[in-house]
Amino acid sequence: MDDAAFPGQHTTTTRVTTSNTVVQTDLRYDPFYLRTLPGLVKIVQLASNILSFFCILLSSYSHLSRAVFFKTLAGIGFWFTGILLLFYIFHVIEKFFRIPWLKIEFGFCLLWCLLYLVGASLCVDYASIDSAFGAAAFFGFCASIGYGFDAYLKLQAVRHGELAQGERVMVTKQTRMTVSSA
Template identity: 55%
Template sequence: MAEAGFPGQHTTTTTITSSTTVQTNIRFDSSYMQTLPGILKVIQVGASLLGFISALCSSFSHLSKSQYFMWISMIAFWYTGILLGFYLFHIVEKFYKIPWLKMEMCFTCLWAPLYLLAAILAITVEDSAHYAAAFFGFCATAAYALDAFLKWRGVRAGGLAQGTRVVSKQTTSVAPPREGY
């Protein structure tokens, strides 16, 4: 016998549907640079290159602080530059099964504090070229930190790096009518 006041039957059905829309042809699309992720990548590439050149042109470029800054900026320049090219030519969309957002999130989460440290070390060198490098390092730090947050939000939402994914969730619940007391 069922407990008094407790329904004898309760059914809950949850239906989750997902639809992914991608175009797998490689094509050039400059409109990506007008989106926030595209603008951030352009800032990251530009700040990395200008920071590298500033540190390299210094008469103190042989110092380990300067070498560290140049190492961080060149890795960031090449990684982000290649990714920017992938996005511009929709290579990311062609290979949408690769977890691009997670890879980018890991890189940006790692590179934001590494760039912050490099910029702080560069500013400790008493040289105008290193001051310029530190400025570009702080700009890159801010761009990587904001990009890391956006990538984290995208990963959490289950989004794609390029293309669209629509996830809809429908929950229905059926309970028997309650008897009067």
């Protein structure tokens, strides 16, 4: 008895996805990173950090707590971003590809985006008293935008399973099997 609910033949499709990580673990100088979008964003971040730092430093009110907070924020941002930029230029990131660099950068960039929003807002409050605070606030907001955009780029890269540096090649193999029953 053939039952209409159970066909005599069916096809099963199996998909197997494998990934192959291709990295070069030797340290080398690569100035072309500076021409990529992440490299340009890091340059904008460095410039915003250093300019906002010097604006606050040259202010006559640089001893205030909000100025000290802003200088600390700019200093840490400058050093962290500068070291990361050097790591990318010399492929240190690729050498240690097992470290979750994208997640580390995403966390830092998101935190610095928020902290720069707070710091720049505090500077805007004193912009009418000292124009250096107004300039620092402008560069602080530029840094906040830079860090926010970088956080977005890192989040997209993490979602797509990319490496911070190097390549991950995804290979999908599909097999079909037809089974007949008597």
